[in-house]
Amino acid sequence: MAKMLGARWCPSALRSPLQVISFPACQLHVSRRAKNADQKEFENAVTQLKLLKKDPGNEMKLKLYALYKQANEGPCNIPKPGVLNLINKAKWDAWNALGNLPKETARQNYVDLVTSLSSSSASSSQVKPGADKEQQGSENVVVTSEDGITKIMLNRPTKKNAITTQMYQEIILALKAASKDDSTITVLTGNGDYYCSGNDLSNFNTLPGEIEEKVKSGGILLRDFVACFIDFPKPLIAVVNGPAVGISVTILGLFDAVYASDKATFHTPFTHLGQSPEGCSSYTFPKIMGLAKAKEMLIFGKKLTAGEACAQGLVTEVFPDSTFQTEVWTRLKAYSKIPPNAGRISKQIIRNWEKEKLHAVNAEEVRVLQERWQSEEFLNAVMNFFSKRAKL
Numbered sequence: 001m002a003k004m005l006g007a008r009w010c011p012s013a014l015r016s017p018l019q020v021i022s023f024p025a026c027q028l029h030v031s032r033r034a035k036n037a038d039q040k041e042f043e044n045a046v047t048q049l050k051l052l053k054k055d056p057g058n059e060m061k062l063k064l065y066a067l068y069k070q071a072n073e074g075p076c077n078i079p080k081p082g083v084l085n086l087i088n089k090a091k092w093d094a095w096n097a098l099g100n101l102p103k104e105t106a107r108q109n110y111v112d113l114v115t116s117l118s119s120s121s122a123s124s125s126q127v128k129p130g131a132d133k134e135q136q137g138s139e140n141v142v143v144t145s146e147d148g149i150t151k152i153m154l155n156r157p158t159k160k161n162a163i164t165t166q167m168y169q170e171i172i173l174a175l176k177a178a179s180k181d182d183s184t185i186t187v188l189t190g191n192g193d194y195y196c197s198g199n200d201l202s203n204f205n206t207l208p209g210e211i212e213e214k215v216k217s218g219g220i221l222l223r224d225f226v227a228c229f230i231d232f233p234k235p236l237i238a239v240v241n242g243p244a245v246g247i248s249v250t251i252l253g254l255f256d257a258v259y260a261s262d263k264a265t266f267h268t269p270f271t272h273l274g275q276s277p278e279g280c281s282s283y284t285f286p287k288i289m290g291l292a293k294a295k296e297m298l299i300f301g302k303k304l305t306a307g308e309a310c311a312q313g314l315v316t317e318v319f320p321d322s323t324f325q326t327e328v329w330t331r332l333k334a335y336s337k338i339p340p341n342a343g344r345i346s347k348q349i350i351r352n353w354e355k356e357k358l359h360a361v362n363a364e365e366v367r368v369l370q371e372r373w374q375s376e377e378f379l380n381a382v383m384n385f386f387s388k389r390a391k392l
């Protein structure tokens with residue numbers, strides 16, 4: 001995926017003279033002079049921009065370039081390039097046109113512009129509020145809405161629904177849209193024999209930049225992804241159709257109900273991968289299943305059957321695989337008839353007692369993981385996974 005992004009965004013891969021305008025985020029690091037309050041938002045926008053699926057076009061790139069330069073360096077004070085130097089002149093013109101616009105305003109405008117680009121690219125692949133029949137989503141994350149239920153389906157069965165960086169972004173956008181649509185409940189499920197095999201282990205190869213930049217943008221993406229589940233305002237249900245691994249298991253602690261096929265298993269092999277728990281599981285799992293059982297999963301990577309996960313409180317109910325889909329969707333259709341506002345409010349009053357705590361846990365888990373991602377243990381584990389496969 002990032003290979004594709006690289007091809008889209010990087011100057012050398014583009015053709016016409018104006019296409020060689022690359023995003024400032026490809027070239028520069030964010031200035032340390034930016035104010036703290038805005039810095040995080042600004043950095044997030046820089047990352048978000050790299051994850052956009054659609055090329056926003058040269059005019060928009062010029063605007064972003066100009067705002068980026070203004071936000072970091074202030075008014076344009078470099079000599080005007082010659083008329084034959086078309087690209088640099090276009091860039092200079094765009095920057096110079098911002099005159100004395102304050103850095104803070106430029107930063108804010110940059111963030112607003114990226115946000116509007118992200119939501120417009122999301123709206124083309126997502127369920128519109130009020131939709132009552134199936135809508136097309138992207139290839140790997142399909143969003144549909146019917147009978148008061150918005151369904152977000154992981155649809156990468158040949159890779160056991162492993163989550164790519166693009167899919168994280170798409171799930172975030174799908175959840176944001178679902179939080180505002182008129183459905184009563186939202187469901188996450190998988191297509192094929194797996195629910196999800198967790199993080200796509202090639203994500204770190206495909207994230208752009210050097211290791212430090214990968215770790216930084218991976219951390220921001222993970223934190224934003226988990227935050228969406230913490231903040232999701234209406235009942236959220238997991239329909240676990242098969243085995244679940246890694247982050248697809250840990251975030252289950254943030255769902256309101258988890259229904260599983262008896263073929264499902266629950267596996268968090270973090271330490272074997274040189275990693276550490278995420279998805280708020282270092283807090284939710286001990287709370288849900290007690291410290292002893294949580295440690296067996298999160299430290300020693302014990303894989304649970306659906307029955308065990310249910311006995312330990314991670315799963316709400318287990319159904320035989322042969323009748324799983326019918327039984328669960330009948331149940332969900334009944335649940336979708338609850339008064340929507342009462343459903344939301346009831347969820348929120350339960351969640352709000354610990355929302356702040358969950359965000360703090362998320363931030364700390366990401367901080368620790370960012371260190372892990374730079375460890376030899378992690379790099380060896382990822383290399384082993386792919387080199388074993390290569391030998392098959």
Ligand SMILES: CCCCCC/C=C/C(=O)SCCNC(=O)CCNC(=O)[C@H](O)C(C)(C)COP(=O)(O)OP(=O)(O)OC[C@H]1O[C@@H](n2cnc3c(N)ncnc32)[C@H](O)[C@@H]1OP(=O)(O)O
Pocket residue numbers: 158159160162163165168197198199200201202203218219221222245246247248269270273275278389
């Ligand atoms: C932005 C960063 C956020 C980071 C968040 C932190 C999250 C951490 C985690 O989620 S840790 C968990 C990571 N997941 C794994 O370790 C699972 C790895 N996969 C496997 O162990 C196995 O593939 C399996 C047990 C899931 C399934 O085994 P099997 O039934 O034998 O199928 P295959 O192994 O042949 O798989 C088919 C096909 O899918 C590819 N694949 C499966 N899982 C992943 C994955 N997680 N990442 C990348 N690719 C995966 C596998 O390579 C095969 O592809 P191929 O046919 O070889 O092209």
